[in-house]
Amino acid sequence: MKPPVAKPAPEPGPLETYPWPERLAARVVAPGPAPRVHGYCVQADLARHYAFGEALYLCITGSLPDARVARAFDVAMWFAGPVAIAHGAVHAAALAHLVDARDSAVAGTAAIALAEATSAELDDLADLLAWLDAPAGPLPACAVATAAGDRDGVARLRRALAPTGVRPAALDRDPSLRAAVVATLHACGVATRAQLHTALTLARLPFCLAEATAGPRRTLRACAMNVPPVRYRDPAAAGTSTQGAGAGRAEPPDAD
Helix, strand or coil: CCCCCCCCCCCCCHHHHCCCCCCCCCCCEECCCCCEECCEEHHHHHHHHCCHHHHHHHHHHCCCCCHHHHHHHHHHHHHHCCCCCCCHHHHHHHHHHHCCCCHHHHHHHHHHHHHHHHHHHHHHCHHHHHHHHCCCCCCCHHHECCCHHHHHHHHHHHHHHHHHCCCCHHHHCCECHHHHHHHHHHHCCCCCHHHHHHHHHHHHHHHHHHHHCCCCCCCHHHCCCCCCCCEEECCCCCCCCCCCCCCCEEECCCCC
Protein backbone atom coordinates (compact mmCIF):
# COMPACT_ATOMS: atom_id res chain seq x y z
CA MET A 1 0.00 0.00 0.00
CA LYS A 2 1.16 3.45 -0.82
CA PRO A 3 1.47 5.80 2.13
CA PRO A 4 -1.25 8.43 2.19
CA VAL A 5 -0.30 11.65 0.49
CA ALA A 6 -0.33 14.57 2.85
CA LYS A 7 -2.66 17.28 1.65
CA PRO A 8 -1.30 20.82 1.73
CA ALA A 9 -2.73 23.04 4.42
CA PRO A 10 -5.50 25.26 3.05
CA GLU A 11 -4.73 28.90 2.53
CA PRO A 12 -6.05 31.04 5.38
CA GLY A 13 -9.28 32.79 4.46
CA PRO A 14 -10.95 35.97 5.70
CA LEU A 15 -12.25 34.28 8.84
CA GLU A 16 -8.70 33.44 9.84
CA THR A 17 -6.97 36.64 8.75
CA TYR A 18 -9.38 39.45 9.64
CA PRO A 19 -8.67 41.09 13.04
CA TRP A 20 -12.03 40.24 14.60
CA PRO A 21 -12.96 41.53 18.08
CA GLU A 22 -12.07 39.04 20.77
CA ARG A 23 -14.97 39.85 23.11
CA LEU A 24 -18.74 39.99 22.71
CA ALA A 25 -20.27 43.45 23.08
CA ALA A 26 -22.89 43.79 25.85
CA ARG A 27 -25.02 46.76 24.81
CA VAL A 28 -28.08 46.47 27.05
CA VAL A 29 -27.50 43.88 29.77
CA ALA A 30 -24.19 44.10 31.60
CA PRO A 31 -23.49 40.54 32.78
CA GLY A 32 -22.19 39.50 36.16
CA PRO A 33 -23.47 38.62 39.62
CA ALA A 34 -25.34 41.94 39.78
CA PRO A 35 -26.55 42.50 36.20
CA ARG A 36 -27.39 45.95 34.95
CA VAL A 37 -29.87 46.97 32.25
CA HIS A 38 -28.97 50.18 30.45
CA GLY A 39 -26.84 51.02 33.49
CA TYR A 40 -29.49 50.33 36.16
CA CYS A 41 -28.76 47.58 38.69
CA VAL A 42 -31.54 45.01 38.39
CA GLN A 43 -31.29 43.52 41.86
CA ALA A 44 -30.54 46.60 43.95
CA ASP A 45 -32.61 49.18 42.06
CA LEU A 46 -35.06 48.03 39.38
CA ALA A 47 -36.47 45.04 41.27
CA ARG A 48 -37.05 47.17 44.36
CA HIS A 49 -38.46 50.35 42.88
CA TYR A 50 -40.03 49.66 39.48
CA ALA A 51 -42.85 47.55 38.08
CA PHE A 52 -42.07 44.97 35.44
CA GLY A 53 -43.86 47.04 32.79
CA GLU A 54 -41.36 49.81 33.46
CA ALA A 55 -38.58 47.28 32.99
CA LEU A 56 -40.01 46.36 29.59
CA TYR A 57 -40.14 50.04 28.68
CA LEU A 58 -36.51 50.42 29.77
CA CYS A 59 -35.44 47.46 27.64
CA ILE A 60 -37.29 48.79 24.59
CA THR A 61 -36.39 52.48 24.77
CA GLY A 62 -33.23 52.62 26.88
CA SER A 63 -34.72 54.91 29.53
CA LEU A 64 -37.14 54.67 32.43
CA PRO A 65 -40.55 56.33 32.04
CA ASP A 66 -42.03 58.91 34.37
CA ALA A 67 -45.21 57.94 36.23
CA ARG A 68 -47.65 59.21 33.61
CA VAL A 69 -45.85 57.60 30.68
CA ALA A 70 -45.45 54.35 32.62
CA ARG A 71 -49.19 54.17 33.21
CA ALA A 72 -50.03 55.10 29.60
CA PHE A 73 -47.59 52.45 28.37
CA ASP A 74 -49.30 49.86 30.59
CA VAL A 75 -52.70 50.86 29.19
CA ALA A 76 -51.46 50.55 25.61
CA MET A 77 -49.92 47.14 26.30
CA TRP A 78 -53.18 45.92 27.86
CA PHE A 79 -55.14 47.07 24.82
CA ALA A 80 -52.59 45.55 22.45
CA GLY A 81 -52.29 42.22 24.20
CA PRO A 82 -55.36 39.98 23.98
CA VAL A 83 -55.22 37.59 21.02
CA ALA A 84 -57.87 34.87 20.87
CA ILE A 85 -57.91 31.39 19.36
CA ALA A 86 -58.98 32.72 15.95
CA HIS A 87 -55.68 34.60 15.64
CA GLY A 88 -53.31 32.64 13.42
CA ALA A 89 -50.45 32.62 15.91
CA VAL A 90 -52.64 31.38 18.75
CA HIS A 91 -54.21 28.70 16.56
CA ALA A 92 -50.80 27.51 15.39
CA ALA A 93 -49.43 27.32 18.93
CA ALA A 94 -52.60 25.59 20.15
CA LEU A 95 -52.22 22.94 17.45
CA ALA A 96 -48.60 22.41 18.47
CA HIS A 97 -49.75 21.91 22.06
CA LEU A 98 -52.58 19.62 20.94
CA VAL A 99 -50.23 17.22 19.16
CA ASP A 100 -48.02 17.09 22.27
CA ALA A 101 -45.12 19.16 21.00
CA ARG A 102 -42.49 20.10 23.54
CA ASP A 103 -43.15 23.28 25.50
CA SER A 104 -40.21 24.89 23.72
CA ALA A 105 -41.79 24.11 20.34
CA VAL A 106 -45.15 25.55 21.42
CA ALA A 107 -43.49 28.72 22.68
CA GLY A 108 -41.33 28.97 19.58
CA THR A 109 -44.34 28.56 17.32
CA ALA A 110 -46.18 31.29 19.20
CA ALA A 111 -43.24 33.69 19.19
CA ILE A 112 -42.39 33.29 15.50
CA ALA A 113 -46.01 33.46 14.35
CA LEU A 114 -46.71 36.51 16.52
CA ALA A 115 -43.59 38.25 15.28
CA GLU A 116 -44.61 37.67 11.67
CA ALA A 117 -48.21 38.76 12.30
CA THR A 118 -47.02 41.92 14.04
CA SER A 119 -44.65 42.68 11.18
CA ALA A 120 -47.52 42.34 8.70
CA GLU A 121 -49.67 44.62 10.85
CA LEU A 122 -46.98 47.31 10.89
CA ASP A 123 -46.60 46.93 7.14
CA ASP A 124 -50.32 47.66 6.85
CA LEU A 125 -49.87 50.74 9.04
CA ALA A 126 -46.75 52.07 7.30
CA ASP A 127 -48.48 55.30 6.30
CA LEU A 128 -49.59 55.81 9.90
CA LEU A 129 -46.03 55.40 11.19
CA ALA A 130 -44.91 58.15 8.83
CA TRP A 131 -47.87 60.33 9.89
CA LEU A 132 -47.07 59.88 13.58
CA ASP A 133 -43.59 61.32 13.04
CA ALA A 134 -45.18 64.49 11.62
CA PRO A 135 -48.90 64.52 12.55
CA ALA A 136 -50.85 66.95 10.41
CA GLY A 137 -54.14 66.69 8.60
CA PRO A 138 -56.38 63.63 8.51
CA LEU A 139 -55.19 60.14 9.31
CA PRO A 140 -54.06 57.98 6.41
CA ALA A 141 -56.72 55.58 5.16
CA CYS A 142 -55.00 52.55 6.71
CA ALA A 143 -55.59 53.96 10.20
CA VAL A 144 -59.22 55.06 10.00
CA ALA A 145 -61.94 53.17 11.90
CA THR A 146 -64.32 51.14 9.76
CA ALA A 147 -66.46 49.42 12.41
CA ALA A 148 -68.46 50.45 15.45
CA GLY A 149 -66.47 47.99 17.57
CA ASP A 150 -63.32 49.90 16.72
CA ARG A 151 -64.86 53.17 17.84
CA ASP A 152 -66.12 51.64 21.08
CA GLY A 153 -62.64 50.30 21.81
CA VAL A 154 -61.02 53.65 21.10
CA ALA A 155 -63.51 55.35 23.43
CA ARG A 156 -62.50 52.93 26.20
CA LEU A 157 -58.84 53.60 25.43
CA ARG A 158 -59.41 57.36 25.77
CA ARG A 159 -61.06 56.84 29.17
CA ALA A 160 -58.23 54.61 30.36
CA LEU A 161 -55.64 57.17 29.25
CA ALA A 162 -57.43 60.20 30.68
CA PRO A 163 -55.81 60.06 34.16
CA THR A 164 -52.34 59.90 32.59
CA GLY A 165 -52.63 63.09 30.55
CA VAL A 166 -51.24 61.26 27.51
CA ARG A 167 -53.56 62.06 24.60
CA PRO A 168 -52.18 61.21 21.15
CA ALA A 169 -53.47 63.48 18.39
CA ALA A 170 -54.54 60.43 16.38
CA LEU A 171 -57.18 59.54 18.97
CA ASP A 172 -59.23 62.58 17.95
CA ARG A 173 -59.24 61.63 14.26
CA ASP A 174 -61.48 58.53 14.25
CA PRO A 175 -58.73 55.88 14.29
CA SER A 176 -59.13 52.13 14.26
CA LEU A 177 -58.30 50.51 17.58
CA ARG A 178 -55.03 49.02 16.37
CA ALA A 179 -53.99 52.42 15.00
CA ALA A 180 -54.94 54.07 18.29
CA VAL A 181 -52.81 51.58 20.24
CA VAL A 182 -49.82 52.18 17.98
CA ALA A 183 -50.33 55.93 18.29
CA THR A 184 -50.42 55.63 22.09
CA LEU A 185 -47.19 53.63 22.18
CA HIS A 186 -45.62 56.21 19.88
CA ALA A 187 -46.74 59.03 22.19
CA CYS A 188 -45.09 57.16 25.07
CA GLY A 189 -41.75 57.19 23.28
CA VAL A 190 -41.96 53.74 21.68
CA ALA A 191 -41.52 55.37 18.32
CA THR A 192 -39.41 53.37 15.87
CA ARG A 193 -40.78 50.45 13.92
CA ALA A 194 -38.39 48.07 15.70
CA GLN A 195 -39.50 49.35 19.12
CA LEU A 196 -43.17 49.08 18.18
CA HIS A 197 -42.65 45.56 16.86
CA THR A 198 -40.96 44.52 20.10
CA ALA A 199 -43.66 46.07 22.29
CA LEU A 200 -46.60 44.61 20.37
CA THR A 201 -45.08 41.14 20.17
CA LEU A 202 -44.24 41.15 23.89
CA ALA A 203 -47.74 42.38 24.76
CA ARG A 204 -49.37 39.49 22.91
CA LEU A 205 -47.10 36.58 23.78
CA PRO A 206 -48.48 35.86 27.31
CA PHE A 207 -52.07 35.81 26.03
CA CYS A 208 -51.10 33.64 23.08
CA LEU A 209 -49.30 31.05 25.21
CA ALA A 210 -52.01 31.04 27.87
CA GLU A 211 -54.70 30.27 25.29
CA ALA A 212 -52.56 27.80 23.37
CA THR A 213 -51.69 25.71 26.43
CA ALA A 214 -55.06 25.84 28.21
CA GLY A 215 -56.49 22.78 26.48
CA PRO A 216 -55.58 19.10 26.84
CA ARG A 217 -52.86 17.40 24.82
CA ARG A 218 -53.25 14.44 22.46
CA THR A 219 -56.93 15.05 21.78
CA LEU A 220 -57.02 15.42 18.01
CA ARG A 221 -60.71 14.50 17.88
CA ALA A 222 -61.45 17.65 19.84
CA CYS A 223 -59.79 19.80 17.16
CA ALA A 224 -62.06 21.89 14.93
CA MET A 225 -60.47 20.29 11.88
CA ASN A 226 -62.91 21.73 9.35
CA VAL A 227 -62.87 25.33 10.56
CA PRO A 228 -62.78 26.84 8.03
CA PRO A 229 -64.15 24.05 5.81
CA VAL A 230 -61.80 23.11 2.98
CA ARG A 231 -61.87 20.82 -0.06
CA TYR A 232 -58.72 19.38 -1.60
CA ARG A 233 -58.32 20.14 -5.31
CA ASP A 234 -56.06 17.92 -7.39
CA PRO A 235 -54.22 20.14 -9.89
CA ALA A 236 -53.81 17.19 -12.26
CA ALA A 237 -57.57 16.97 -12.60
CA ALA A 238 -57.64 20.63 -13.57
CA GLY A 239 -54.95 20.12 -16.22
CA THR A 240 -52.19 21.94 -14.35
CA SER A 241 -48.65 20.79 -13.65
CA THR A 242 -48.01 18.56 -10.64
CA GLN A 243 -44.24 19.07 -10.64
CA GLY A 244 -42.45 20.27 -7.55
CA ALA A 245 -43.79 21.06 -4.12
CA GLY A 246 -47.43 21.88 -3.59
CA ALA A 247 -48.90 19.38 -6.03
CA GLY A 248 -52.30 20.00 -4.50
CA ARG A 249 -53.91 22.56 -2.28
CA ALA A 250 -56.81 23.03 0.09
CA GLU A 251 -59.32 25.72 -0.74
CA PRO A 252 -62.59 26.97 0.72
CA PRO A 253 -65.56 25.07 -0.70
CA ASP A 254 -66.83 28.14 -2.55
CA ALA A 255 -63.58 28.60 -4.47
CA ASP A 256 -65.02 27.27 -7.73
